[in-house]
Amino acid sequence: MLSEFIQKKRIGTLLLEKKLVTQEQLEWALIKQRESKCMLGEILVEAGFISEDTLCKMLALQFGVPFISESEINPSDELMATVPENLLKMKKFVPLKLDTANDILTIIIPDPNNFVLLDHVKNVLKYHVKYVLASSKAIERAVNAYLNKASRDDRTSSPAAAAARIEPASREKVSRRDIAALSEKEQDEAYGVNLVNSIVNYAFQEKAQEVHFEPLDGSFRIRFRIHGLLRDDIVVARGVEGQLVGRLKILAGLDFSEKRKPQKAMFNLEQGFDSFSCSIATLPGVNGEGAVLRFHGTLFDGKTLEDLGMDDPGRRMVRRFMMRNRGLAIVAGPHDSGKTVTMSAFLRVMDQAGRKNIVLQSCPGSTGTMAHHVQVDASAGDAVSVWRTAVEAASDLGVDTLLVDGSPYTLLEESLVPISRSGRGVVTSLATGASAADLLHDIVSSSSRSAALISALSLIIVERLIPVACSQCRKPLPAGAARVVFEExxxxxxxxxxxxxxxxxxxxxxxxxxxxxxxxxxEVLEVNDDIRELLIRGASPQEIRKKSSERGMKTLKVQLLEKARRQEATLGTLVSGLVE
Ligand SMILES: [Zn+2]
Known part of the structure; x- marks a missing residue:
């Protein structure tokens, strides 16, 4: 429950009431928000429907704090110097006034939803923090003006400013300060709620896929998975984690008092106008209870096969499969490799074909109007039997194309193969790090009913997400450096x-x-008669790969090399992909 946000009037409603946006503009922005997970206000500003000042004024109204214009932002150098330069350089806030008697620092920020920033300022500067709002551009200009002047003054001209300046905090120092600051708040019951709110806000803002809550020896760490890597650690004091994990468990409807057994659940998280599908898993450990919060992709993603970046031969194979609409297609990849997004692109192709489409999905997502959508909740009973019942029901409903996302593996042979052999199309996801040829070889050779499996299988799509290196700070690597990385x-x-x-x-x-x-x-592998023949005589993955490559399949490794050659993939990405 993000009570603070729900109770306050939602920004979209406010803008509509004040006739600052039209219903059409708001609806358009809400669809955009679903795709991008940006803040609604940001999207409206970017589209030019409202100015940033207007947005700030509305946020000020929503949060009940003053809005100030750019001309009112005029902090003294002494005041600016109380803030460490590394904090100023984020250009996310500017100090307005300092009440030393009560230890209250008032700062100017563009977005009151940014609890992480407020917490951070509070913890580093050791003041109570109040805020007023101004546009981000005004704030950035004020910081730039000060930093330019400070560098001209060579930072030494004002001894008072130099004395007041706090040492730039290293990560370690910040963490220790955080611990000290937060220990005092252990008694504060509301703290868990606020912290969870700020963490979720930050996760949305940074488009994180996961948030990890990790009890360590002596501290508690929170990390965000952003672009596939865990980063942006927040370290909080021991003692807070109980409230934090407890709060998450309440949100997810888990047993609050059970702390010794792992638990998991799916639930929806309200964020502003929108609702996001999440899952949580808790795990007790020697240092206490940890948890992972995961945000799920929705099947109403709106992406096409072209948007995904699938190459021409791959797209042709997918279209061929959808046109025939017979047999079994498997979308495979490691955890969090975008399988759901790829399946949503399938859904778009399916929808154009005028068939009865049914989607069975474990997450409570949305498919828009493109299919009959069923959320399979296997948390209550035996997952395999719950899924089996759902698939049988879909079959009874006269499904033409069945899309199954997140089912147990045993269901594949038991239920999905028979349906796909009865003249229907089935698309299912599979979490695995194997290549297409290896996967095909593995599932066929481990099957007790391999003949049925071989005749059902039509298409294997293996997916990987590779990091896009920042183009602003991309630099050529010295010649010798690459050699070392390859050898390592x-x-x-x-x-x-x-x-x-x-x-x-x-x-x-x-x-x-x-x-x-x-x-x-x-990597798209079409299972045609040539491949079936190889599978029947128990050919090796190498033979399967060779034959598929002759038919137009580009292996992941070849594609990675091409990307590295065009300097779209870094050396690190290439090496880890080749070693895999
Ligand atoms: Zn960069």
Missing amino acids: GGLNPAPFNQMNFVESKGCPACSHRSVTGRKAIF
Whole structure:
């Protein structure tokens, strides 16, 4: 429950009431928000429907705090100097006034939803923090003006300012300060609620896929999975984690008092106008109870096969499968490799064909109007039997194309193969890190009914998400450096001697993450009669791969090499992909 946000009037409603946006504009922005997970206000500003000042004024109204215009932002140098430069350089806030008698610092921010920033300022500066609102551009200009002046003054001209300046905090120092600051709040019951709110807000804002709550020896760490990597640690004091994990358990409807057994659940999280499908898993450990909160993709993603970046031969194979609409297609990839998004692109192709489409999905997502959508909740009973019943029901309903996302593996042979052999199309997801040829070989050779499986299988799509290096801080790598990385990965560097590699070191444009997003690559293997013949006589994965490559399949490794050659993939990405 994000009570603070729900109770307050939602920004969209406010803008509509004040006739600052039209119903059509708001609806358009809500659809955009679902795709991008950006804040609704941001989207409206970006589209030019409202100005940033208008948005700020409405946020001020919503949160009941003053809005100030750019001309009122005029902090003294002494006041600016009380803030460590590394905090100022984020350009997310500016100090307005300091009430030393009560230890209250008032700052100017563009977005009151940014609880993480407020917490951070509070913890580093050791003041109570109040805020007023101004546009982000006004704030950035005020910070820039001060930083430019400070560098001109060579930072030494004002001894008072120098004395007041707090040492730039290293990560370790910040963490220790956080611990000290938060220990005092252990008694504060509301703290868990606020912290969860700020964490969820931050996760949405940074488009994180997961949030990890990790009890360590002596501290408690929160990490965000952003673009596939865990980063942006927040360290809080021991003692808070009970409230934190407890709060999450309440949100997810788990047993609050059960702390010794792992638990998991799916639930919806309200965020502003929208509702996001999440899952949570808790795990007790020697240092206490940890948890992972995961945000799920929705099947109403709106992406087409072209948007996903699938190559021409791959797309042709998928279209062929959908046109025939017979047999079994498997979308495979490691955990969090975008399988649901790929299946949503299938859904779009399916929808154009005028058939009865049914989607069975474990997450409470949405498919728009494209299919009959069933959420399979297997948390109550035996997962296999719950799923089996759902698939049988779909079959009875006269389904033409069945899309199954997140079912147990045993269901594949038991239920999905028979349906796909009865003249219907079935698309299912499978979590595995194997390549298409390896996967095909493995599932057929481990099957007790391999003949039925071989005749049902039509298409294997294997997916990987690879990081996109930030183009603002991308630099060529010195020649010798690549050699070392190849050797460390146990690869012979000789074949790559002629290649030039790039590396991103991190810059403000990429929030010092060196990565700005992820892009999918696909390996699409069509199971035709040639391949079936190989499978029947128990051919090796190498033979399958060779035959498929002759028929137009591009392996993941070949695609990765092509990307590295075009300098779209970094050396690190290439080496980890080749070693896999
Ligand atoms: Zn960068």
